[in-house]
Amino acid sequence: MNAVGVDVGGTKIAAGVVSPEGELLNEVIYPTENVREPLLSTIAEAITEVQRDYEIGGVCLAAPGFILASENKILSAANLEAIEGIPLKEELGRRTGLQVAVENDANAAAWGEFRFGAGEDVDNLVFVTLGTGVGGGIISHGVLLRGARGMGGELGHTTIQPAGPRCGCGNRGCLEALASGTAIGRRAREVAGEQPDSALGRLARERTPLGEDVLALARKGDGSALEVLREAGTWLGIGLATFVNVFDPEVIAIGGGVSEAGDLVLEPARRELRLRSCSPAKGLVEIREATLGAKSGMLGAAALARGEDGEYVLGVSATR
Numbered sequence: 344m345n346a347v348g349v350d351v352g353g354t355k356i357a358a359g360v361v362s363p364e365g366e367l368l369n370e371v372i373y374p375t376e377n378v379r380e381p382l383l384s385t386i387a388e389a390i391t392e393v394q395r396d397y398e399i400g401g402v403c404l405a406a407p408g409f410i411l412a413s414e415n416k417i418l419s420a421a422n423l424e425a426i427e428g429i430p431l432k433e434e435l436g437r438r439t440g441l442q443v444a445v446e447n448d449a450n451a452a453a454w455g456e457f458r459f460g461a462g463e464d465v466d467n468l469v470f471v472t473l474g475t476g477v478g479g480g481i482i483s484h485g486v487l488l489r490g491a492r493g494m495g496g497e498l499g500h501t502t503i504q505p506a507g508p509r510c511g512c513g514n515r516g517c518l519e520a521l522a523s524g525t526a527i528g529r530r531a532r533e534v535a536g537e538q539p540d541s542a543l544g545r546l547a548r549e550r551t552p553l554g555e556d557v558l559a560l561a562r563k564g565d566g567s568a569l570e571v572l573r574e575a576g577t578w579l580g581i582g583l584a585t586f587v588n589v590f591d592p593e594v595i596a597i598g599g600g601v602s603e604a605g606d607l608v609l610e611p612a613r614r615e616l617r618l619r620s621c622s623p624a625k626g627l628v629e630i631r632e633a634t635l636g637a638k639s640g641m642l643g644a645a646a647l648a649r650g651e652d653g654e655y656v657l658g659v660s661a662t663r
């Protein structure tokens with residue numbers, strides 16, 4: 344049977360009907376308003392509308408921030424404060440007549456890549472998404488590692504550099520503060536100041552350089568931009584070395600906007616991983632680009648939807 348995955352973000356709500364093979368059969372997108380009643384009714388409307396012509400076994404929301412998975416609640420999420428603490432299973436179940444669950448968006452994206460994307464052929468996957476922030480998800484022996492309350496898998500807040508730049512979480516030197524698109528943009532502005540004659544320096548005289556500018560300049564072979572990506576890749580590799588030591592994955596899939604830089608970020612990450620991991624597994628783990636792009640959260644959420652019997656609606660592949 345099909346299931347609905349809903350990607351609830353700070354700016355938009357995207358709901359999709361997903362088949363057991365991971366095919367997106369229908370999709371609707373609504374803007375997000377961070378006010379309790381309109382937000383709840385918009386999510387319910389998106390679910391109701393998208394599944395109208397389909398038979399649906401369940402719904403799962405992928406939401407940012409800390410999720411109390413056992414209670415299907417968002418505990419805290421920037422731009423979604425209006426629905427923090429609300430028992431969404433009951434609230435949205437009542438409005439849609441469907442089984443509703445809630446999952447962290449990076450965990451859902453990891454599950455999406457595991458079921459239908461870069462981790463489709465393995466049982467042990469670490470997923471890291473490098474976007475505005477850095478999210479993570481771990482699948483070990485085909486099971487999503489959520490921890491006791493559902494708040495596990497926050498790989499982006501692993502400390503990489505104790506006295507490093509301030510992270511959005513309040514800590515310093517997290518992977519997110521060093522290898523996210525935001526961090527690459529910040530580093531680009533520093534380099535522009537240090538090297539005013541570089542391409543980044545010249546750009547900074549017109550406007551503020553952003554993470555995507557670094558990617559565009561690096562693709563043209565600009566040395567200062569390549570160096571910024573090499574640094575970000577090195578920080579990423581320090582994190583990956585730890586993840587390999589701890590989780591012994593078969594594949595590490597890297598998603599998010601920064602992953603579009605491909606080997607410009609992944610090669611320094613691989614090199615740093617080989618230097619730093621003490622595990623003999625470091626030579627076996629494969630670092631791949633994620634394949635589902637921005638749809639991974641929605642597809643993964645659908646694959647995490649539970650039916651009346653508590654089982655995953657889309658099931659788990661028989662090979663796992």
Ligand SMILES: [Zn+2]
Nearest residue numbers: 500510512517
């Ligand atoms: Zn942090």
